[in-house]
Amino acid sequence: MSYTGPDFDPPKPRRSRRTPLLVALAALVSGGLLGWAVYAAMGAPGDGGTTAGAPAAPSGSTSASARDDGKKATPSASGPAAASPSPSGSPDAASGPLKGRVVVIDPGHNPGNFEHTAAINRPVDIGTNSKECDTTGTSTNSGYAEARFTLDVAHRLRDLLQQQGATVKLTQDGDRPYGPCVDERARIGNTAHADAVVSIHADGAAAGNRGFHVILPASVHAGAADTRPIVGPSRELGERIAGSFVRVTGSAPSNYIGDGTGLVTRRDLGGLNLSTVPKVFIECGNMRDSKDAALLTSGAWRQKAAQGISEGIVSFLRG
Structure with a gap:
């Protein structure tokens, strides 16, 4: 999962007179903010999935068998939810x-x-x-x-x-x-x-x-x-x-x-x-x-x- 951060617009240069040093500094700041906007738009790496509370199920005992097509048990509380169905491949x-x-x-x-x-x-x-x-x-x-x-x-x-x-x-x-x-x-x-x-x-x-x-x-x-x-x-x-x-x-x-x-x-x-x-x-x-x-x-x-x-x-x- 990628995370999109805040968008930043590079500041527009004023039309007033600048010394060469101030002009260079303004360009440096604008470039840095633009780089951050690009990074934020691309997104930082996630952990491969999120977990959230699942719909609660009725309480019940949970006897389980490792020798069956399915283990017999009744979910007793909420837990991490399944990931949403993903779209078809590209x-x-x-x-x-x-x-x-x-x-x-x-x-x-x-x-x-x-x-x-x-x-x-x-x-x-x-x-x-x-x-x-x-x-x-x-x-x-x-x-x-x-x-x-x-x-x-x-x-x-x-x-x-x-x-x-x-x-x-x-x-x-x-x-x-x-x-x-x-x-x-x-x-x-x-x-x-x-x-x-x-x-x-x-x-x-x-x-x-x-x-x-x-x-x-x-x-x-x-x-x-x-x-x-x-x-x-x-x-x-x-x-x-x-x-x-x-x-x-x-x-x-x-x-x-x-x-x-x-x-x-x-x-x-x-x-x-x-x-x-x-x-x-x-x-x-x-x-x-x-x-x-x-x-x-x-x-x-x-x-x-x-x-x-x-x-x-x-x-x-x-x-």
């Missing part, structure tokens, strides 16, 4: 290195899920078995909801990828009352014939558990699910995102899952089981740990998270 983006590539970003959960619990609790087929349509997600102890975090990072990631020339689609943009369900999220990526899909989340594990992890699809062949063709490319996508995430954010891989690799393979997530294109999930940190929460609620850190994910996707797509 005309020059169409000629970027990712021209012709399609990326689908899946912001986990939906800010409105907690108001539609009956709808999101209905079971859907995920290939291996049935599972809830979606869940509310978790939140920090101060009430910053995972659904708002995921939308904020998704908007930042979309901007970065569009600048590289990619066509970017979101599975939801806070523009529907709830969901979509996990099976529909998979279909959106499949229908778009995406070259890569990334589902963005933040975990809700116990305090003291820190770090990020990337979830990869296991080889599943059951019912409507057949991940065998995407296991290999999805692993490559996940490995590249994990490497970039460490480098850009400085965050360490999870200390509680993945054996320090930052990579976890699962067969119980409908969003992965039903995908026919390369797809991974990333849990960017643990919202229930105070140190991780301090990062997740920082606009500057969320920009780094988006940059790390973006660089991993670009690396994967460029080979």
Whole structure:
């Protein structure tokens, strides 16, 4: 974000007689003020994003599961709001290195899920078995909801990828009352014939558990699910995102899952089981740990998270 400061108009020279010294001094002052006006108009660098109070949500308990498509929790208070949706990429983006590539970003959960619990609790087929349509997600102890975090990072990631020339689609943009369900999220990526899909989340594990992890699809062949063709490319996508995430954010891989690799393979997530294109999930940190929460609620850190994910996707797509 750039900041526009006060505008200054260079003082108009008087028509009275001046000594050479006074004329030179006036010119120096005018030049200095003009330089400040140019600097102010260009703007000083920001922190990569702002945080503000989000609409308050009903209070409730926050039991969380790190083993689910979505962590069940109810936001209890206001927290930093998601960044506003960004405009489409600039005309020059169409000629970027990712021209012709399609990326689908899946912001986990939906800010409105907690108001539609009956709808999101209905079971859907995920290939291996049935599972809830979606869940509310978790939140920090101060009430910053995972659904708002995921939308904020998704908007930042979309901007970065569009600048590289990619066509970017979101599975939801806070523009529907709830969901979509996990099976529909998979279909959106499949229908778009995406070259890569990334589902963005933040975990809700116990305090003291820190770090990020990337979830990869296991080889599943059951019912409507057949991940065998995407296991290999999805692993490559996940490995590249994990490497970039460490480098850009400085965050360490999870200390509680993945054996320090930052990579976890699962067969119980409908969003992965039903995908026919390369797809991974990333849990960017643990919202229930105070140190991780301090990062997740920082606009500057969320920009780094988006940059790390973006660089991993670009690396994967460029080979």
